[in-house]
Amino acid sequence: MAKYDLAREVSDKYSLRGMVFTKIREDILNGIYKEHEELKEAKIGKELGVSRTPVREALRQLELEGLVQIIPNRGAFVTGISAKDVQDIYMIRARLEGLCARWACEHITREQMESMEENVYLAEFHSAKGHMEQLAELDNQFHHILYEACDSKLLKHQLLDYHEYLLRVRRKALGTQTRATVSIKEHRAIMEAIRAGNADLAERLASDHMTNAYGNLVQNGLYDIYKK
Amino acid sequence: MAKYDLAREVSDKYSLRGMVFTKIREDILNGIYKEHEELKEAKIGKELGVSRTPVREALRQLELEGLVQIIPNRGAFVTGISAKDVQDIYMIRARLEGLCARWACEHITREQMESMEENVYLAEFHSAKGHMEQLAELDNQFHHILYEACDSKLLKHQLLDYHEYLLRVRRKALGTQTRATVSIKEHRAIMEAIRAGNADLAERLASDHMTNAYGNLVQNGLYDIYKK
DNA sequence: CATGTATTAAATGTATACAATTATACATGC
DNA sequence: GCATGTATAATTGTATACATTTAATACATG
Numbered sequence: 116m117a118k119y120d121l122a123r124e125v126s127d128k129y130s131l132r133g134m135v136f137t138k139i140r141e142d143i144l145n146g147i148y149k150e151h152e153e154l155k156e157a158k159i160g161k162e163l164g165v166s167r168t169p170v171r172e173a174l175r176q177l178e179l180e181g182l183v184q185i186i187p188n189r190g191a192f193v194t195g196i197s198a199k200d201v202q203d204i205y206m207i208r209a210r211l212e213g214l215c216a217r218w219a220c221e222h223i224t225r226e227q228m229e230s231m232e233e234n235v236y237l238a239e240f241h242s243a244k245g246h247m248e249q250l251a252e253l254d255n256q257f258h259h260i261l262y263e264a265c266d267s268k269l270l271k272h273q274l275l276d277y278h279e280y281l282l283r284v285r286r287k288a289l290g291t292q293t294r295a296t297v298s299i300k301e302h303r304a305i306m307e308a309i310r311a312g313n314a315d316l317a318e319r320l321a322s323d324h325m326t327n328a329y330g331n332l333v334q335n336g337l338y339d340i341y342k343k
Numbered sequence: 344m345a346k347y348d349l350a351r352e353v354s355d356k357y358s359l360r361g362m363v364f365t366k367i368r369e370d371i372l373n374g375i376y377k378e379h380e381e382l383k384e385a386k387i388g389k390e391l392g393v394s395r396t397p398v399r400e401a402l403r404q405l406e407l408e409g410l411v412q413i414i415p416n417r418g419a420f421v422t423g424i425s426a427k428d429v430q431d432i433y434m435i436r437a438r439l440e441g442l443c444a445r446w447a448c449e450h451i452t453r454e455q456m457e458s459m460e461e462n463v464y465l466a467e468f469h470s471a472k473g474h475m476e477q478l479a480e481l482d483n484q485f486h487h488i489l490y491e492a493c494d495s496k497l498l499k500h501q502l503l504d505y506h507e508y509l510l511r512v513r514r515k516a517l518g519t520q521t522r523a524t525v526s527i528k529e530h531r532a533i534m535e536a537i538r539a540g541n542a543d544l545a546e547r548l549a550s551d552h553m554t555n556a557y558g559n560l561v562q563n564g565l566y567d568i569y570k571k
Numbered sequence: 572c573a574t575g576t577a578t579t580a581a582a583t584g585t586a587t588a589c590a591a592t593t594a595t596a597c598a599t600g601c
Numbered sequence: 602g603c604a605t606g607t608a609t610a611a612t613t614g615t616a617t618a619c620a621t622t623t624a625a626t627a628c629a630t631g
Contacts, residue, residue: 130415131585132403156613166586168396171613175360175400179407181500187358188592188613203495210438267431272409273501359615383582394616399583416583416622575630584621591614599606 131165136173138163143182143193144282150195154183180276196280204277205329211274212258213322215265216305220314222266231260231306238299250295257302261321264309294331301327359393364401366391371410371421372510378423382411408504424508432505433557439502440486441550443493444533448542450494459488459534466527478523485530489549492537522559529555 139159142148154174156167163170174191177183184194223231234257241249258278262271301324308317367387370376382402384395391398402419405411412422451459462485469477486506490499529552536545 133415155611157611167613168585168587172400172403175404176407179404181497187361189594190613199495200497203497206442207439207498207501210442211435214434214438267427269409269428269431270435273435385582395583396615396617417624418582573631576628578625578627580623580625582621582623584619586617586619588617589615592612594609594611596609597607599604601602601604 130169132169132172135159135163135165135169136176139173139177140180140182143177144279148193150193152193154191154193156191181280201281201332202329204281205325205332208274208277209322209325209329211270211277212261212325213318215261215267215270215274216309216317216321217314218265218267218270219261219309220312220317223264223309227260227264228310231257231264231309234260235299235303235306238302242296242299245292247292247295250299254298254302261305294328297331298324298328359397360400363387363391363393363397364404367401367405368408368410371405372507376421378421380421382419382421384419409508429509429560430557432509433553433560436502436505437550437553437557439498439505440489440553441546443489443495443498443502444537444545444549445542446495446498447489447492447537448540448545451492451537455488455492456538459485459492459537462488463527463531463534466530470524470527473520475520475523478527482526482530489533522556525559526552526556 139148139154148154156170156174160167160170174183174185178185178191182194183191185191234253238250238253238257241247241253255278258274262274262278265271301320305317305320305324308320367376367382376382384398384402388395388398402411402413406413406419410422411419413419447455462481466478466481466485469475469481483506486502490502490506493499529548533545533548533552536548
């Protein structure tokens with residue numbers, strides 16, 4: 116579980132900078148800081164009880180994450196995620212999750228395979244029982260296991276980026292029971308393709324899984340994360 | 344030309360931090376700082392005539408770029424690019440350049456299309472004349488035009504990242520005349536597919552273009568950028 | 572001689588002070 | 602009334618000082 120945690124190696128959580136980074140990041144992803152809002156170093160530092168230095172460093176990092184835009188001598192502003200951005204990310208992920216599934220066919224360990232199977236079983240169980248709360252976390256976990264299993268530091272890093280970027284969007288999308296049910300079926304199909312070592316099938320299924328998720332998102336009008 | 348420049352919007356070049364960021368980045372990519380070498384804030388600051396503050400900020404950003412690893416309370420170390428990393432990047436790029444070409448079919452502007460055509464003509468000309476020096480830059484330019492034409496901020500950003508990451512590798516790979524000739528032919532095919540609006544073909548050609556480039560790289564034993 | 576420990580040195584982490592830049596308010600001129 | 606210019610305030614950019622942590626060294630001990 117901790118093994119597939121969202122925690123990123125980068126930006127240690129125990130330094131002030133790391134904490135500030137994580138805090139601002141979450142506040143942006145949770146909509147506490149709105150699009151185009153200015154993030155003033157002194158104000159944030161005061162709120163968190165730290166000096167400007169760690170705040171500055173955190174903001175500079177968030178710039179590279181694409182969550183804030185820094186205009187020299189002006190300040191840091193929250194860069195919103197547009198509807199097109201969301202669409203682009205899903206299409207990009209469709210390709211990359213496909214590639215990830217393909218590589219997982221070759222590189223998945225016995226332990227990871229068992230984790231994945233267990234994840235699918237659990238999801239099916241909770242879905243049948245109507246425990247919707249657990250499903251979001253299980254969905255998270257499924258993808259993290261997949262990212263680990265592809266055995267590519269770079270691809271994993273990239274997919275984690277996008278995955279976290281869309282956290283808010285995804286939470287809402289999985290709220291609808293029908294999508295959750297379908298999603299789990301797709302997870303099972305992907306899992307079985309990987310277990311069978313069928314790379315072509317696994318790639319196609321994982322890719323379609325993303326396309327379908329996005330289709331569901333659009334269908335429910337949830338594509339604009341700042342409107343709903 | 345300037346329009347398709349390598350310059351990144353992020354990390355302004357005119358602040359000290361931006362300059363330090365760019366400098367260290369280039370020094371790593373050019374092999375001046377070797378793999379696992381420690382980058383000490385005070386030393387670098389002294390060499391560049393600035394204080395530790397902009398150096399620190401630059402290092403923290405480079406961490407997110409994946410070029411350095413920062414161990415808390417220990418220091419910043421150059422993270423090398425392994426042979427597997429290079430392979431992974433080419434495979435990832437194969438997918439993403441394909442997607443990029445697909446989107447370019449729909450979104451390319453008349454002006455961009457003309458730039459691309461001109462680029463191919465010029466490359467063919469210089470190739471025939473044996474002007475190898477120009478080809479690397481033209482190859483750069485071709486891909487940058489493509490990244491612009493896809494009209495996706497996110498995809499462009501991602502591909503630029505990988506593209507710059509592999510700068511050194513690519514320069515060497517294009518050194519062989521045979522590959523340069525083939526590469527230009529592939530550029531022409533991609534260009535014509537985009538002009539014809541054939542998205543499926545464009546995607547496949549752009550994807551294969553990457554696969555072939557990597558194949559050439561391996562064939563010439565250039566995959567380990569730290570050995571050769 | 573090897574090993575463990577205390578001391579010292581050096582590096583990073585953070586806070587603060589100062590400089591440079593930008594935004595705001597208000598006055599002045601047309 | 603509107604534009605423009607200037608003074609002031611606020612904010613970021615950078616440098617430096619201090620705190621904390623880690624690494625290195627010397628030395629004592631078995």
